[in-house]
Amino acid sequence: MLGDVWSNMVFHVALSTWVVAVLLGGSCVLLWFSTHVPAVQRRLVAQASTAAGLGLPHASAPMVRAAQVRRVRGFAVGAFLGVIVAVFFVYLLGADRGGPATVFLLGGFLIVGALGRAVASVAGEVKRTGVGERVAHGRRARLADYVPRWKRVGARIAVSLSLAVLGILVMLPVTRELQLAVFPERFSLAVVVSGLAVGALAAFEIGGRLLVARPQTTASERELAWDDALRSAAILDLVAAASLLGAFGAFFAVQEIAMALQGSGGGLASVEAVNVFAFAVLCAGTAASALTSSRRHTLRTLHADAAPRLVGPK
Amino acid sequence: MILRIDPSSATPPFDQLRVQVIAHIGSGAMVAGTRLPTVRRLAADLGLAPNTVARAYKELEAAGFIETRGRAGSFVRAAPESVEQQALGAAQTYVERLRELGVSQADTVAYVTTFLQS
Structure with a gap:
């Protein structure tokens, strides 16, 4: 059974789709193996130090390195699985026959990669390395201390937009006699991705608060600042996953609407135009998610008075 | 604003905590309305027994530096008269x-x- 599906996939999925899939999958494998190279690990730690704006205590370096390597490997595994799932979708839906196969593949790569990175980064923390002094925040930390407001609002808007467009898609057959032209009626990728987006947003809203509430056992303010930076990175990964899923959910819903209208002679929009528009939206969303400067957010919110002492090499 | 506990100090941990909170309030780092960490969370962070933190909070509350608003937690009160x-x-x-x-x-x-x- 599975062999039949596989042989059908090999011969029925367009060559261009396979080429893109192999390129993306290969980059995931390379990324995974690169994390075993000491020079790459040092680079990851240096990048984390720059992004967090913190000098790294020697004793905490292994914890930060482990967290960074785990994040990258989480992304690599997730992205690889995402590409496999996307190829399967492309085959099932026939999306590479006049459809957006590349966007599907890129979507699977980014979405599942972001999910994998978010899951992997949740476990990252800096623990007490000394037996002397113990430090803690003097006030109760909030989610807003770890994630900039515009990122939180952005994720909520992206998921809401996805649900709103999905609502329109669901209402179309009721208001007009439409048939989905390309995709099977009983399966909608927009529904699946939007559902995942809601799940990711819930993971951010609930999981983020649970992360913030987790005790921090550190022996210096610098260690505490590093633990805050890793928490912030983990929560930002959750936000990025929700934002990406929301953006892709909206994209797929818009595309399904356009295809439905074309199939019924509605002529509202061409698929090509929708693709261009959606690609622009996705680029903007991806760029916004990729911004790492907001990791310094914790320095501004939780360590504002000590930031000059913490910034730079120890 | 950071709270520090030195386990090797002769000063009891609850007193170290109490003095630091008063100092933060005095310096203006902790303004009125600042929400303090929960007793359990602060105890876990500092490696203390919850009763130690609870005692510090109780004494701060008795001195008028903080107030407890039920389940909402403990908050810094408006600065008492000098x-x-x-x-x-x-x-x-x-x-x-x-x-x-x-x-x-x-x-x-x-x-x-x-x-x-x-």
């Missing part, structure tokens, strides 16, 4: 009373001096 302000208030009450009694300025000061020397 010692200087309280001393000035007491002096004003004393002077006004002696003026009412018709005591001269020199005698007013003399009474205080005599009382302090006795």
